[in-house]
Amino acid sequence: MNPLELTLGIMTAVGGFVDISELVFAAKAGSTFGYALIWVFAFSTIGIIVFSEISGRVAATAKQPVFNLMRHRLGLKLGLITLAASIVSNLITCAAEIGGVALVLNYLTGAPYFLMAILMAAVMIASIWVLPFQWIERTYGLLGLFMIVFAAALVAIHAPWGKIAGGFVPHVPHGLSTKELLTFGYFAVAIISAVMFPYEVYFYSSGGIEEQWGPKDILTSRVTAILGMALGSLLAISILANSAQLFGPANVDPELPGTAALEAAIPFGKWGLILALLGMFFAIAGAAVETCMANAYSIAQFFGWIWGRHKKPWEAPRFTITWIVLFLLALAIVLTGVDVMMLVEFAILFSILVLPLTYLPVLLLSEDRKYMREYVNGRLAKTLGWFYFAVITVAAVAALPLYFLTSGGNG
């Protein structure tokens, strides 16, 4: 285990953890329910750590990407349905991220939103074309570390640490009306979906294959997933706790992504604001790149095309054309003028519906001794894997009714 590589990997995971959906739902959850939803963030983070560890181990041992598995394990018909649903889910998520990046640039520079969306799509396409895989991930992830300003803000505003610690204990607040309980349920499902987005597993396991992981890399992957995601989750929880402290009492339920940046501006002034916006910019841009790549990986793996950023773009032509077209499609969605917050809600809904089908084949293969040999799931991974699979299945079933009954969490 190379300590420098490990540190960089962890820092990249921390900086790349928060995306537009987590940002939006963390801020809204804090202002609406105080610290009561912190445990859902912590709970979902354990879930994404479990599945990242499993998919990293599968990539290192069986050398199988998720969508290759899906086709073989679910069969062609169900595999195709899952592929179609995940393409839609990732495309909407990618559009929400591009819209989010354009909004942040608009807050930073005042330049027109649509122009910024076009410019950023071009910059992100160029960065994928030019940078090797590892540096695509690291550039955005490391610069996303500016988001640490949200954790610093929490210290600076003298947050009630006792209440925050209490938020880590699973509970539902007392005295909520039926309507409020349903809204609490909707927020819980949305947070699970935002933290456990399917693209994260597609990207993580495909990245493992891109970087040619072998069994010797399993420990590094495990430590990176556990520490990187746990620390990254603390940033999302900081956004939630700042919101509970600063926005809730002011009757603010952040309706714009830019409102979250006020959390750093209130204690630190202009520099806090700029650092928060820069952190949001790089974290969201990184997520845009990851969703687009994850989508292209899925399609290429499913149809058995040559894929990967370790190859020159022209050595994997169908894969290259696919990710460029997907980026342009996501940009086209943004250019229709659809509201970014609406895109975030649709991304959350579609993702939770796809989640069980994403994780099932990974879970099944990770228990197959023929492929996994001595790296097959242990008792802990098996128990946690099936437990979280049950949780996301229940969340997937509940998502649509909760969305309609609560008008998308607006009561």
Place this chain on the structure above:
Amino acid sequence: MLRKSLLVALLLAGCSKGPQADLQYIKQARSLGSEWALINEQARQGKLTRVYVSSMHQWLRQQLQTSSSALSVPNARYAIEIHALLQQPDDAPPQELRARCAVLKQIEDQLESA
């Protein structure tokens, strides 16, 4: 039985009109107004950049306009309050904006407890 009740609730949620159906837009408007007040308060203390403030004003106004247009009872008291919020200048005093939001919050609470 449970499925039927759920279907009825979903249909009602999708098709209803009147103050209850407008509740989500009242909440949005109240929050947007409060965000506006917070921004103006912080801007007055010199904690925000000019570009950020003017960009946020533009988006807040646009979202408020969307909430206002979505109301199904355009002459209700809350509709008048939202309209009055929209008439405020970008650099309106935070107290003025908060006073309007307090009225919206009151209406919101009444509708929620009804």
